Amino acid sequence: MTKFARNQWYVAAYGREVGRELLGRTVLNEPIAFYRTETDDTGAGGQVVALADRCVHRRFPLSASRLDGDRVVCGYHGFTYDTTGTCVYVPGQKRIPRTARVSSYPVVEQDSFIWVWIGDPALADATTIPRAPHLADSGKWTTVGGMEPIDGDYGLLVDNLMDLSHETYLHGGYIGTPEVAETPMTTEVDEGAGVVRVSRHMNDADCPPFYARSTGIEGRITRWQDIEYHAPCLYLLHSRIAPKGVLPNPDGSDPNAFHVEITYAITPSTDSHVYDFWAVSRDFGLGDEEMSAFLHDFNREVVMQDVNALNLLQKTLDTEPAGYQELSINIDTGGLAARRILARLAAEGGQPAAAPAAPPVPAAR
Amino acid sequence: MTKFARNQWYVAAYGREVGRELLGRTVLNEPIAFYRTETDDTGAGGQVVALADRCVHRRFPLSASRLDGDRVVCGYHGFTYDTTGTCVYVPGQKRIPRTARVSSYPVVEQDSFIWVWIGDPALADATTIPRAPHLADSGKWTTVGGMEPIDGDYGLLVDNLMDLSHETYLHGGYIGTPEVAETPMTTEVDEGAGVVRVSRHMNDADCPPFYARSTGIEGRITRWQDIEYHAPCLYLLHSRIAPKGVLPNPDGSDPNAFHVEITYAITPSTDSHVYDFWAVSRDFGLGDEEMSAFLHDFNREVVMQDVNALNLLQKTLDTEPAGYQELSINIDTGGLAARRILARLAAEGGQPAAAPAAPPVPAAR
Amino acid sequence: MTKFARNQWYVAAYGREVGRELLGRTVLNEPIAFYRTETDDTGAGGQVVALADRCVHRRFPLSASRLDGDRVVCGYHGFTYDTTGTCVYVPGQKRIPRTARVSSYPVVEQDSFIWVWIGDPALADATTIPRAPHLADSGKWTTVGGMEPIDGDYGLLVDNLMDLSHETYLHGGYIGTPEVAETPMTTEVDEGAGVVRVSRHMNDADCPPFYARSTGIEGRITRWQDIEYHAPCLYLLHSRIAPKGVLPNPDGSDPNAFHVEITYAITPSTDSHVYDFWAVSRDFGLGDEEMSAFLHDFNREVVMQDVNALNLLQKTLDTEPAGYQELSINIDTGGLAARRILARLAAEGGQPAAAPAAPPVPAAR
Numbered sequence A, B, C: 001m002t003k004f005a006r007n008q009w010y011v012a013a014y015g016r017e018v019g020r021e022l023l024g025r026t027v028l029n030e031p032i033a034f035y036r037t038e039t040d041d042t043g044a045g046g047q048v049v050a051l052a053d054r055c056v057h058r059r060f061p062l063s064a065s066r067l068d069g070d071r072v073v074c075g076y077h078g079f080t081y082d083t084t085g086t087c088v089y090v091p092g093q094k095r096i097p098r099t100a101r102v103s104s105y106p107v108v109e110q111d112s113f114i115w116v117w118i119g120d121p122a123l124a125d126a127t128t129i130p131r132a133p134h135l136a137d138s139g140k141w142t143t144v145g146g147m148e149p150i151d152g153d154y155g156l157l158v159d160n161l162m163d164l165s166h167e168t169y170l171h172g173g174y175i176g177t178p179e180v181a182e183t184p185m186t187t188e189v190d191e192g193a194g195v196v197r198v199s200r201h202m203n204d205a206d207c208p209p210f211y212a213r214s215t216g217i218e219g220r221i222t223r224w225q226d227i228e229y230h231a232p233c234l235y236l237l238h239s240r241i242a243p244k245g246v247l248p249n250p251d252g253s254d255p256n257a258f259h260v261e262i263t264y265a266i267t268p269s270t271d272s273h274v275y276d277f278w279a280v281s282r283d284f285g286l287g288d289e290e291m292s293a294f295l296h297d298f299n300r301e302v303v304m305q306d307v308n309a310l311n312l313l314q315k316t317l318d319t320e321p322a323g324y325q326e327l328s329i330n331i332d333t334g335g336l337a338a339r340r341i342l343a344r345l346a347a348e349g350g351q352p353a354a355a356p357a358a359p360p361v362p363a364a365r
Helices: A154-162 A166-170 A178-182 A209-215 A289-318 A330-349 B154-162 B166-170 B178-182 B209-215 B289-318 B330-349 C154-162 C166-170 C178-182 C209-215 C289-318 C330-349
Strands: A008-014 A023-027 A030-036 A048-052 A066-068 A071-073 A087-089 A107-110 A113-118 A142-150 A186-190 A195-205 A221-230 A234-243 A258-270 A273-282 B008-014 B023-027 B030-036 B048-052 B066-068 B071-073 B087-089 B107-110 B113-118 B142-150 B186-190 B195-205 B221-230 B234-243 B258-270 B273-282 C008-014 C023-027 C030-036 C048-052 C066-068 C071-073 C087-089 C107-110 C113-118 C142-150 C186-190 C195-205 C221-230 C234-243 C258-270 C273-282
Touching: A008 A023, A008 A030, A008 A142, A008 A258, A008 A273, A023 A258, A030 A113, A048 A107, A048 A113, A071 A087, A142 A289, A154 A221, A154 A234, A154 A258, A154 A273, A154 A289, A154 A330, A166 A178, A166 A289, A178 A195, A186 A330, A195 A330, A209 A258, A209 A289, A221 A330, A273 A289, B008 B023, B008 B030, B008 B142, B008 B258, B008 B273, B023 B258, B030 B113, B048 B107, B048 B113, B071 B087, B142 B289, B154 B221, B154 B258, B154 B273, B154 B289, B154 B330, B166 B178, B166 B289, B178 B195, B186 B330, B195 B330, B209 B258, B209 B289, B221 B330, B273 B289, C008 C023, C008 C030, C008 C142, C008 C258, C008 C273, C023 C258, C030 C113, C048 C107, C048 C113, C071 C087, C142 C289, C154 C221, C154 C258, C154 C273, C154 C289, C154 C330, C166 C178, C166 C289, C178 C195, C186 C330, C195 C330, C209 C258, C209 C289, C221 C330, C273 C289
Parallel strands: none
Antiparallel strands: A008 A113, A023 A030, A030 A048, A066 A071, A107 A113, A142 A273, A186 A195, A195 A221, A221 A234, A234 A258, A258 A273, B008 B113, B023 B030, B030 B048, B066 B071, B107 B113, B142 B273, B186 B195, B195 B221, B221 B234, B234 B258, B258 B273, C008 C113, C023 C030, C030 C048, C066 C071, C107 C113, C142 C273, C186 C195, C195 C221, C221 C234, C234 C258, C258 C273
16 A cells, blocks of 8 residues: 655645535545635635544534534534634533634645645645646636546556556547557656656657547647656646647747646545546637537546546455565656655655544533 | 443334244344244234244354244255254254254343343343333324334444434434523433433423424424433433423323323444334324324434434444544433443443354264 | 365356456456457367466456457556467567566366366366266257356355255255155265265155256156265266156166256355356257256256355354354265365365566666
């Protein structure tokens, strides 16, 4: 199992998923309830709140509860918490035990994602969250996306995304062509920053249906795949598609190519579940709803091919004898670098702190 | 996990559930097959038999077998048992091994329930079974009821029923109103008898739909809830509903109130399953089938709210780190008393005896 | 749990199940992918290949992959294997790691079955495979059959088949009559050859529907059941049905009886799953499709009665306390002999060798 890296930011949801109903998500085995505060007439409010998803009383999940204004009212006995996690009401008595509070989590809404900090809150620094600005820039980019849970170790998804040669075999007829598997990659690793870059530039390739139908290019293409993985969570694939022979200008401008930003957020949920957030942003056909529908549905099929393969792979690994072996080759360079960085981050992030619940109070005096 | 109290009577079924087809129920992890003997022309017979639900031969469940008169014929190889559990036939040979017998359990049919004794049969004393006579007194009471299994520790159901402040939050719009959570309770504990009494008398309360529709009262009510828990299995809630200000007479008579007896039998099945028997008996609208249908269906919805909440709570607890904490307040006084009594009864009841199966016999001499 | 006997042949499939699509079967906890090579114009080819069902790269199951001619192309990243298990292609590089190979298994197609050798390949001797020639002799026999998986220890199926007295109780109205349970059996054990023979000759018996409808006999019958179990996998039941009093001639010829060969192959899949291959071959009504359909469907119902009973029995045993007891009688003589032989074969077969995967190779030089 791939160890979890604590003291890190993770994507817990799209901003659009969090509103005035409680949303439960488990991140790094920590159950969290998310909601958004009320908005007033001036537009103030609407902040995202993240509280530990367990009532201090009997551990009922707060995500199965309801909101009363900006407060969470436990659905079992009505223990009520404010946005800081402090209990402000208990049934049947006026005195509220001093220790009645649940943890709140640092949370940042940025680039359409809700990022949550898992680990020591004192170390949370929002400026270290990696950026995916195209997701929130609807003037230049049109984005479709979704999230699919996978019943597997999150490391399987990192492996999957770092080595796109699988597109040829798992996604043939969708996004894969023979050239993806055949073209060697270059890999750059910035160990300090925890960033892995894998590039594969195909200058004479088949155009797979995903791009043929969206760009309208007929014939062979120049296809560049530049991966940028910001461990542990954010994965960007800069995809450049152009007719064969069409290259960027010397000044870097690139008006005759189609650009697609493929974004993944890889968020470990439990030891055997991962949230696979995916988005496809394009700089052409902006606002074209038919094209958006095609790219959403077609890419979701591709994502589900991965989901099904990784679900199967995890089931398979679960039956393997301990200490089973793998055989790595050149295509695995990026994935192995990612594993090394994740292992280092996990070691640095340390162990979970003691459970956040309040100490017990003798009952009913 | 809440420990099991052995050397106790438990409700295994309603009498109406046990007939001429074998019924399998597991009580305190002991699988038991129930059936009723034949009735002759004089009306004699019809006793309930409870046998260990495992054939001595290959452990096939007798509850998946069939009856031949008052004998149980194993559905696999035909080993046949009489009502005492003695094997009276085996296939292919005349000699029946001396040790071929299954345990039989002391069983009592009373107040519409089938009570079974788990523990040392020599200690079974039917006079100690707590009573719920309203269940069988159709002259004074009309009763509806059912049973719902819960995928949880039986202690969760005891907690649930001992603290009715949850009615306000989990059963709002059904049986809960704000006054239930707000009104303090009084608790009396008879440690020796293993009885906990929790009372909540609301003298100016909203009338919830459950009572408004059945009693026809309009406006505010006097609502008394008097719980009587006979650990480990029987729970009685004496519910008194009257228009606001209407109280019992000094002599105890109470002609202007509506009375409802809510009965639960809480029977641990396995470590993670509990049978939740429930019944609602009323002293008004006797025999009114429409009212019976309403009360049955409405109360079953309430029971299912509990079932769903406890199933969720158990799943939640199963993912909590060991040693998770609770925070108890005044409303938990009755529940904590019940836990103490159950712990004492479990300690007194001791461990299960050796498995009831016969010692093995060398085969085929 | 019944231990596995390695260094043995097991039926993995019917020949008709293996073709040009990969078939995954797990035998003695070893996952295996089966396929058949291409046939050329001369009819050459069509051999069955059995490879370890795990790609050396990331352990993706090859049975979820596709064929390219006689090669298996992993469905994840395209690692490609020839019929010996040698890797002949990897993506993105020309050099194929020397250690890139998966195990291949000795495999024999005989009597309509695909037999696979589990254990040390050097010990595989095809001449030791027990025969069931009636299955492939369509001139003398017409056969129907199928395979049903059971969620249980394979020993439960051996027990089941060695003692047919259960026909009376589990299969009453299908193949069981009172005489089966009542008639004593004779048992012969050839410990050296690992063969158990159990015979039950009923000379005045009811004719069960299975035989009444297929043979047309009215009235009582002579019914002989001669079991021949070749441990661990092959079970033959020679069934002879004739009108009461009709016996074979002194020279052994038997023109006035109906003969049915009931064949089972009992193949342990995992510790808690077994493949139950079954076939019914008759020497009458040859080629009669209506009779074949009847015998197939009727016998499948009988098989499913066993499957359901053994699934239930395994679930039951899973909840029994450790060290639960059985009580064996005369009918169990054959089954107990089979258990002894299986225990000896398991002890002789030894433990699985080290995992067959190749040693890891440092990646990406």
